[in-house]
Amino acid sequence: MRFDELKLEDDVLDGLDAMNFIETTPIQELTIPVILEGHDLIACAQTGTGKTAAFVLPIINELSKNQHPDHAVNAIIMAPTRELAQQIDQQIEGFTYFIPVSAVAVYGGTDGVTWEQQKRGLEMGADIVIATPGRLLSHIKLGTVDLSQVSFFVLDEADRMLDMGFYDDIMQVYKQLPASCQVIMFSATMPPKIRTLAKTILKNPEEIKIAISRPPESIMQTAYICYDMQKLPILEDLFSQSKPKRVIIFSSSKLKVKELASTLKRMKFNVAAMHSDLEQAQREEVMKEFKNGRIDILVATDVVSRGIDINDITLVVNFDIPHDPEDYVHRIGRTARGTDGAGVAITFVSVEEQAQFKRIEDFLEKEVYKIPIDTKFGEVPLYEPEKYRQFRKKGSHSRTTKRPAGQKNNPSNKNKTGKPQKKA
Structure with missing residues (x-):
């Protein structure tokens, strides 16, 4: 499917065209319409499938309509690591080239100057905040961010965040959000703990699962x-x-x-x-x-x-x-x-x-x-x-x-069927 077949605003399509984004990936084709319709969503997709654009584009699209409050945080995107937060921020910067939507990335491991820049962006009400859980919670406790008007809450790589012990942080942030907030979860895997989290924070969600990706044959x-x-x-x-x-x-x-x-x-x-x-x-x-x-x-x-x-x-x-x-x-x-x-x-x-x-x-x-x-x-x-x-x-x-070294390590070289196994 082409992006111009989706219900995206002209300014958003102009940005995609400038970045030479023409065809959607499977996860984008399936998730963007669901998010545009306002449904909560849980999606299982690996890194490299285009999942960032899958949740960023519909959020930018809705914010571009000027129907959300000015000088307020309208979307929270939480990521497990500062590197992923930075990458999401960079993609948003590209997608919003023709759109007056602001974003700030908030993460730890920075100096005092960067902390002040992040704090200022939060206090001024950046439209989209991309944050690691611990650093966002620090700002909440200090009163430097108001989440009372957030319309979109995204958890990216939710399984990794739970593996890193961020469950309590996620729940503390979630409790600051209005009941009307649309919640979107992306996870590479779907273990029981992710199912439990989804049941806790999602409202009648749509579920989309892309087949688990395996390494390219190349x-x-x-x-x-x-x-x-x-x-x-x-x-x-x-x-x-x-x-x-x-x-x-x-x-x-x-x-x-x-x-x-x-x-x-x-x-x-x-x-x-x-x-x-x-x-x-x-x-x-x-x-x-x-x-x-x-x-x-x-x-x-x-x-x-x-x-x-x-x-x-x-x-x-x-x-x-x-x-x-x-x-x-x-x-x-x-x-x-x-x-x-x-x-x-x-x-x-x-x-x-x-x-x-x-x-x-x-x-x-x-x-x-x-x-x-x-x-x-x-x-x-x-x-x-x-x-x-x-x-x-x-x-x-x-x-x-x-x-003896040099002798083949798998003498049978057979799979479970007893047939010769091809070399990888």
Whole structure:
């Protein structure tokens, strides 16, 4: 469907035309009419499906009609991270080029000057406030924002906000809103806790679900089955064979990110770390340097796996297995966004992580190709996720069978049907 087939105002369509937005994505086609009709909504859609425009455009459209109060906050969009809040703010800036609709992004990790700018924007009544939960709650407690006239309340990546422990913050903000406020929820997954939240804050909602996205076939997915101590030597050897350029390495914790980045620096690689301990200005500077090509390797926690669009990433490395299969999809989805649409993802799988990695393969409905490991790295474990899962349940740490390095890690290479499995 084309955007001009939707019931959008001419000024909104002019902005879309200027940005070369012609065709809607499936989530936009399904959700924009529902929001325009004033219904509460719960939508299940992944990052990369165009969901930001799906809720931003109808809100901007309604505000452009000048039927909402001036100098008042008319819409609240809550996001789990400052990076996502900034990205939403940037999209709104583009969409409102021909429309007198104002917006302010409110998030933590800033200096006093930025705090004052955010405070001033709230007190003057920006039409749209894009905020992280904790920072918005701080302004509510200080009395610097009035939510009594809000007409639209959006929760973006609601599942991630609940995972980060923001349920109470969300409810405190919700209680400040008028009963007539239209509530819109977007979530990448639909676990029971999201269903419970929806029942609590939504009124007779419409529900829209786009099929869970899986990585594009253009991403070559591979894995090394190894011991934890072998990960770094294999990675160093990989980078010595081919100079790293435009690479993101994901690790599971801030501490591991710091340690890995420091180790790679000592190996003379051009690397920077990205994690939540950095001040906002530092994080923005790191992203700027990486985007400009002055940093070759970005070592990061999952703080950058969602909501940040960086083109021409050649390689994504999962140094540790992500917590959820969906996080795996978000991580490796940072690649294959360049002009050729191709990318490579490599995942290191230690013995302790095999069961988690099998969950990812089950989610993908395919077997990820296991790269044979050179014998110079010593013996490597068999890929036996079911066996290891049983050991974990019994609380045992039984020795895992070894095989000579270089021998294929999955000797049967068959799927559940017994037929040969294609390489990923």
